[in-house]
Amino acid sequence: QRYRDTGSTEKMNPFAEQEAWEDHQIGNATLKFGAKNKQVSDNYEFVFEDQIDFIKASVLAGDNYEDAMPAKPSQESTGKSAFDMLREERKNLPIYSYREQLLNAVKDHQVLIIVGETGSGKTTQIPQYLHEAGYTKHGKVGCTQPQRVAAMSVSARVAQEMGVKLGHEVGYSIRFEDCTSEKTILKYMTDGMLLRELLGEPDLGSYSVIIVDEAHERTLHTDILFGLVKDIARARPDMKLLISSATMDAEKFSDFFDQAPIFSFPGRRYPVDICFTTAPEADYMDAAIATVLTIHVKEPLGDVLVFLPGQEEIEAVEENLKNKIRGLGTKIRELIICPIYANLPSELQAKIFEPTPEGARKVVLATNIAETSLTIDGIKYVVDPGFSKMKSYNPRTGMESLLVTPISKASATQRAGRAGRTSAGKCYRLYTAYNYYHDLEDNTIPEIQRTNLASVVLSLKSLGIHNLLNFDFMDPPPSEALIKSLELLFALGALNQLGELTKAGRRMAEFPLDPMLSKMIVVSDKYKCSDEIISIAAMLSIGPSIFYRPKDKQVHAYNAMMNFHVGNVGDHIALLKIYNSWKETNYSTQWCYENYIQVRSMKRARDIRDQLEGLLERVEIEVSSNSNELDSIRKSIVAGFFPHTAKLQKNGSYRTVKHPQTVHIHPASGLSQVLPRWVVYHQLVLTSKEYMRQVTELKPEWLIEIAPHYYQLKDVEDAASKKMPKTSGPAVV
Numbered sequence: 001q002r003y004r005d006t007g008s009t010e011k012m013n014p015f016a017e018q019e020a021w022e023d024h025q026i027g028n029a030t031l032k033f034g035a036k037n038k039q040v041s042d043n044y045e046f047v048f049e050d051q052i053d054f055i056k057a058s059v060l061a062g063d064n065y066e067d068a069m070p071a072k073p074s075q076e077s078t079g080k081s082a083f084d085m086l087r088e089e090r091k092n093l094p095i096y097s098y099r100e101q102l103l104n105a106v107k108d109h110q111v112l113i114i115v116g117e118t119g120s121g122k123t124t125q126i127p128q129y130l131h132e133a134g135y136t137k138h139g140k141v142g143c144t145q146p147q148r149v150a151a152m153s154v155s156a157r158v159a160q161e162m163g164v165k166l167g168h169e170v171g172y173s174i175r176f177e178d179c180t181s182e183k184t185i186l187k188y189m190t191d192g193m194l195l196r197e198l199l200g201e202p203d204l205g206s207y208s209v210i211i212v213d214e215a216h217e218r219t220l221h222t223d224i225l226f227g228l229v230k231d232i233a234r235a236r237p238d239m240k241l242l243i244s245s246a247t248m249d250a251e252k253f254s255d256f257f258d259q260a261p262i263f264s265f266p267g268r269r270y271p272v273d274i275c276f277t278t279a280p281e282a283d284y285m286d287a288a289i290a291t292v293l294t295i296h297v298k299e300p301l302g303d304v305l306v307f308l309p310g311q312e313e314i315e316a317v318e319e320n321l322k323n324k325i326r327g328l329g330t331k332i333r334e335l336i337i338c339p340i341y342a343n344l345p346s347e348l349q350a351k352i353f354e355p356t357p358e359g360a361r362k363v364v365l366a367t368n369i370a371e372t373s374l375t376i377d378g379i380k381y382v383v384d385p386g387f388s389k390m391k392s393y394n395p396r397t398g399m400e401s402l403l404v405t406p407i408s409k410a411s412a413t414q415r416a417g418r419a420g421r422t423s424a425g426k427c428y429r430l431y432t433a434y435n436y437y438h439d440l441e442d443n444t445i446p447e448i449q450r451t452n453l454a455s456v457v458l459s460l461k462s463l464g465i466h467n468l469l470n471f472d473f474m475d476p477p478p479s480e481a482l483i484k485s486l487e488l489l490f491a492l493g494a495l496n497q498l499g500e501l502t503k504a505g506r507r508m509a510e511f512p513l514d515p516m517l518s519k520m521i522v523v524s525d526k527y528k529c530s531d532e533i534i535s536i537a538a539m540l541s542i543g544p545s546i547f548y549r550p551k552d553k554q555v556h557a558y559n560a561m562m563n564f565h566v567g568n569v570g571d572h573i574a575l576l577k578i579y580n581s582w583k584e585t586n587y588s589t590q591w592c593y594e595n596y597i598q599v600r601s602m603k604r605a606r607d608i609r610d611q612l613e614g615l616l617e618r619v620e621i622e623v624s625s626n627s628n629e630l631d632s633i634r635k636s637i638v639a640g641f642f643p644h645t646a647k648l649q650k651n652g653s654y655r656t657v658k659h660p661q662t663v664h665i666h667p668a669s670g671l672s673q674v675l676p677r678w679v680v681y682h683q684l685v686l687t688s689k690e691y692m693r694q695v696t697e698l699k700p701e702w703l704i705e706i707a708p709h710y711y712q713l714k715d716v717e718d719a720a721s722k723k724m725p726k727t728s729g730p731a732v733v
């Protein structure tokens with residue numbers, strides 16, 4: 001059974017006037033301009049992708065595009081309240097015409113696949129429709145999002161539309177941040193959080209409807225949820241299950257969910273001209289900046305969306321772009337630059353949704369978040385360098401890296417589509433048509449097939465799912481990866497030889513952290529330093545953005561950082577010192593400024609630490625402090641991270657102890673000049689080299705003392721250290 005209404009789509013000839021590019025000199029920046037009917041052999045050619053469908057396209061290239069953009073009445077001119085305006089905007093969304101049909105389909109079917117163009121209103125409207133239709137009378141509507149930023153910003157929008165305070169009737173829940181209350185009936189949450197909720201409420205009894213949204217993103221947690229909610233829906237006929245996705249993979253979802261009907265409705269799409277470069281670009285960031293500037297000086301008004309792999313790239317492009325704009329002076333219009341990425345503080349997130357002032361242009365520098373999860377109105381130009389940051393995992397060595405990787409054709413199509421939502425647009429692909437057709441995969445490989453599974457395996461085990469090889473996966477992970485994660489959990493003492501959860505494993509599962517971090521916390525009980533260890537865990541969880549380095553004060557910033565490394569204590573202890581020093585100043589902002597530390601990151605660390613402290617109580621671990629015994633703290637770290645150890649080589653590089661591989665200490669580490677013989681590291685990052693980030697020195701005999709089941713004497717034999725341990729101590733569980 002299929003609900004399908006393609007509406008009145010009118011196909012138009014996408015081969016509009018071709019344009020070429022020529023160079024122009026403005027100020028001190030070289031720009032490439034489009035020039036009609038000119039054959040200029042430049043870096044760009046225009047290629048129109050003909051498979052883009054559209055409805056109501058009254059324009060072809062050459063006409064005034066602006067006509068296609070529905071003019072937004074301003075508040076002053078209509079005299080309407082902001083709330084009325086929002087109500088009207090809701091009615092203008094494509095999904096609105098299908099409201100009744102959709103609600104009927106939900107009434108008639110327990111499980112429904114919903115497919116609609118990105119930006120058509122699925123995420124913001126469906127939960128409200130369900131509420132209006134009475135589904136919140138006997139339970140909540142839960143809606144999962146793969147991206148935490150999306151959960152926050154969409155719930156804020158819905159709260160606004162409903163005229164309620166965020167956190168009351170409408171709320172969100174993301175890791176370490178719960179913005180919901182007793183009153184909450186529409187709950188947006190990350191897919192990972194719903195998975196955690198299942199640990200406490202295995203039948204999701206407090207929900208009347210579960211929406212697994214942005215299902216096409218196929219994140220690890222979404223994929224695991226598929227198998228779990230499918231089962232729950234069978235056991236709970238009163239619960240509705242909606243799987244909602246952009247226009248991809250619908251049949252596959254339907255097949256997985258026992259041939260559930262597909263409700264698909266048309267969106268609005270305007271033609272998007274796709275341009276490829278004629279030659280590969282040497283540096284996609286430079287190319288992106290040049291393209292943005294070109295658009296800004298040459299193209300009609302309309303906002304620009306640039307896709308970049310991650311926060312670092314976004315910050316680099318932002319700075320560079322600002323400098324270039326400054327160089328151009330007042331010759332050009334105002335350009336407002338808005339970054340958006342997962343760790344962007346929430347007060348800055350709202351900025352991307354603010355309407356662009358008249359006469360100005362906004363350029364949004366975004367990660368994949370803006371590909372489907374977030375819709376920003378007014379985007380007319382998309383710049384797609386063709387990369388995203390993706391996890392890759394080697395199940396043989398158990399090593400995981402984040403790599404800048406070419407995107408798939410499906411992603412490229414989604415990205416381009418963001419330009420044609422409210423009017424005709426253009427997408428500039430910073431790669432060649434040849435690259436596109438020959439090098440890009442059709443679809444992105446689901447995360448479950450390229451990631452470390454230890455954390456979800458631990459969750460599944462604590463949900464009582466023992467036979468993982470029989471779990472109902474939409475696409476199963478490689479069996480080596482499953483086995484590797486079982487081995488790791490066994491080594492950490494979370495599972496026994498039969499693969500059953502141990503007491504330590506049960507405690508570890510309570511922490512929303514990687515199992516190695518959880519183990520470090522659980523074991524700190526034994527070393528009487530849980531107080532210090534949760535501070536370290538919290539600091540490790542906020543990521544690398546603790547210090548900032550203003551360009552003109554690099555040396556000061558560096559010295560401030562090195563202050564915490566006095567005595568070469570190692571990065572973990574340095575993190576602890578930072579946290580404790582801040583705490584001693586009563587969490588002073590001034591202190592952060594003086595030490596070139598990001599106060600926002602510290603506040604987040606404090607929040608996380610508070611929650612970890614609460615969880616300690618839950619698993620009945622006393623908060624105990626042992627700050628003078630640095631070796632106890634180090635041993636707790638090793639007890640969690642013993643699989644991550646490396647030994648110094650003659651040439652100054654390191655060799656990982658198990659699964660030998662050459663690695664280096666990250667230049668930002670306090671130990672990068674010290675080069676201890678043996679180290680334990682938090683994670684590996686691959687940039688120009690394979691780097692260990694957050695490194696602490698260890699004594700090799702600890703490995704035998706703490707992990708005798710994992711290391712043998714021969715692993716830790718060290719010509720320089722004659723003192724070898726004679727006995728092996730008991731395993732720490």
Ligand code: CDP
Nearest residue numbers: 118119120121122123124153154157375377
């Ligand atoms: O989920 P789907 O992609 O179908 O659309 P949506 O996220 O529900 O977005 C519908 C509309 O809400 C779009 O026009 C967005 O611009 C708007 N929206 C917004 O203005 N602010 C947000 N934080 C989220 C959505």
Ligand code: MG
Nearest residue numbers: 122123372373
């Ligand atoms: Mg959505």
